[in-house]
Structures are given as C-alpha cells and as structure tokens.
Amino acid sequence: MSAKAAQKKERQEKILEAAIKAFSMHGYHNSTVATIARQAGIADGTMYLYFKGKEDLLISAFTFIIEGFLEKLEAKLGEAKNPLDKLKVIVIYHLTELSGDPDRAKFLQLELRQPAESVRQGIAKPLSLYMRKIDALLEEGKEAKLIRKDLPTKVIRRVIFGSVDETISSWIRRKFAAPIDKEAEAVFEVLLGGMATKNR
Numbered sequence: 001m002s003a004k005a006a007q008k009k010e011r012q013e014k015i016l017e018a019a020i021k022a023f024s025m026h027g028y029h030n031s032t033v034a035t036i037a038r039q040a041g042i043a044d045g046t047m048y049l050y051f052k053g054k055e056d057l058l059i060s061a062f063t064f065i066i067e068g069f070l071e072k073l074e075a076k077l078g079e080a081k082n083p084l085d086k087l088k089v090i091v092i093y094h095l096t097e098l099s100g101d102p103d104r105a106k107f108l109q110l111e112l113r114q115p116a117e118s119v120r121q122g123i124a125k126p127l128s129l130y131m132r133k134i135d136a137l138l139e140e141g142k143e144a145k146l147i148r149k150d151l152p153t154k155v156i157r158r159v160i161f162g163s164v165d166e167t168i169s170s171w172i173r174r175k176f177a178a179p180i181d182k183e184a185e186a187v188f189e190v191l192l193g194g195m196a197t198k199n200r
Helices: 001-028 035-040 054-077 083-099 103-111 117-143 151-171 179-193
Strands: none
Touching: 001 035, 001 054, 001 103, 001 151, 035 054, 054 103, 054 117, 054 179, 083 103, 083 117, 083 151, 083 179, 103 151, 151 179
C-alpha cells in the first residue's frame, strides 16, 4: 500500500470511529455530518471526499465493524477443535468483544433495527457474511453428528443470533452494569442443550 493510500485509509477509519461514537451517543437522526466531521478533526466538506453522506457513513461504519469483527473471529476459530467448539467461540467472542466496547455494542444494536429500507439493504451484505459463517459451522456439526439434523439450520442460526442479540441489548439497557463473561458461558450452554445430539 502506498503512503497516499495508507493516509487515506487512516483518515477514513478516523471518520468511521467518530461516526460510531456519535451514532451510539446521539442516534442516527440526531447526529449531523458537521458534528462527526468536527469530532474527526476535519472540515465538513472534506467528509464528502470519503463518504457520499450520512447514510453512506452509517452503512460504511456498520461494514467496518463487522469486517473487523470477522477478521479477529477467524483467528479465534482456528484454535477450536470441532464445530461445537467453534460455535461456542462465536457466542462467547461476540458477547465479550462487544461488551469490551460499549460504543460499538450500542451502535450495532441501534442500527440493526434501522427502519429505513435503504439502510437495511446496505447492512444486509456484511451481516450475511456473519450469518453464512454460522450456517457453515452448523452444517459441519450436522455432518459430524454433533448437531441434530432434524432441526433446520436457519432456525438454529436465528436462535443463536437472537440469543446473543438479546443478551447484548439487555446489557445495554442495564447501563453496562455487569461483566457479560459469565452470561456468555450460560447462553451457550442453553443453546447447546437444544441443538446438540447425544453424541457430543
């Protein structure tokens, strides 16, 4: 990567970090491009050299978080021995990673519920990468006879993601009151009881 490209990437990431903080604190509709630009230390007009507008910034911030999350998750998955261990890694990593960064946690929880169709379509692509990862591990677990084949993969995945999502939402509602590590283990054990075969 050239010095110019590296500088551009660094500036983009600085803007995205400022956007994540602003959106998590004030919400999408109450945040302005001017506020985000000021927090990123750039002029308002400079923002448009990198992003088309606030909606593009929102979708880009969501994608930035998910791609970074998946990159680090891949390294963690490499340490797991079988599909169930890998699913445990996903559940615990998702919860502990987000609980370590309240701004990101709040941003994701808010924007996953965006009513605007254009935003939902924009965040669907990066989110689908994560969903496909879970689906692939569930299929792998079924082939290894560790996960029940009578349960549809998409249903199990929705239950996994929904459980993790609600745990994070509850933690946010409680004002980040307690560490989420112990809850993470418990969430996986509850899920395991429903999806695992007797062979595990």
